[in-house]
Amino acid sequence: MNECARIKRLLSVYVDKEANNADTALVEAHLDKCPDCQKELSQLSRIKGSISKKERKALPPDYLIFRLRDELVSRQYARDRLSLARMGDFSRRLIPVPVAAIVLMTMLIFMSVRQTAGTDSLEDNILNGASVTGEAVLGLVLGTQG
């Protein structure tokens, strides 16, 4: 790398005032005798200046805060709706369970009532002195008498 090429790489750091003392001395000594590198420095300074002087955008003080509040509220609302929807899906999946439980309970109650009704009737027959078969008595004992 010739000296100019080396200095040109250093000029960008020099123009940012980030060069160390040794590099600064090297650049300045070279610039004293090299018009080409002086021109490069002048261009770099203008490029840097044109970016740093670019007009800055400015928002009204609370503009972004209002936008952020709205966004946070709408995201929270969306999250709540999503969790409700998920809960709804879950509930729908669980619907057969209570239905089956209710059907089973109803069947058990019904069978129990029928059994109790059947037993009462047989007992009534016995109490009334009506004829009762051995099968009916066995059914009463085993709980299969309808």
Next chain:
Amino acid sequence: MNEDILYIEQFLNGEEKGFEMLVRKYQDRVLNIVYSLIGMDRESEDIAQEAFLKVYNNLDSFNRRCQFSTWLYRIVVNTAYDFLRRRKHIVSDNGILENSAAPYAGPKNALLAKERDALVQKALGNVPVIYRTAVVLKDIEGLSYIEISQVLRCSIGTVESRIYRARQFLKEELLKLGGLEA
């Protein structure tokens, strides 16, 4: 304790005001970094908003031994990169042309400054984004090389090299666009 840490403590103790103070303090800096990176007005506001939402949601994981601004700028740059990846284009030339072609009734100097800014923004848009980010953080936000290396998580040598390359690209672009005398 510095001001930013105070606001962060306030927010983490349940006072939204702390977060709002951070937004008020940094919103314009964030907006200008984003605008210089992507060159689109409305989208810049959206990206700034998205970056602050990330801050809001992750402030509890911020390491208080670090500078808040460094952490914030890293989030801002990454959010802008995500946007550029999604949109698969760099700076919108159309947007810039629309802006620069808009009728302007101000004084001649202001018009010239506006045209110059439009040229610079157009030239920036043609610099590869990795180099553009380094030069924007340096010349728009005025960060030191050390701070830029912390934001971009790279060495100071890499920062120097990226800024040097960015300026080489800018020089070529501005010479092409007539924004820089040969």
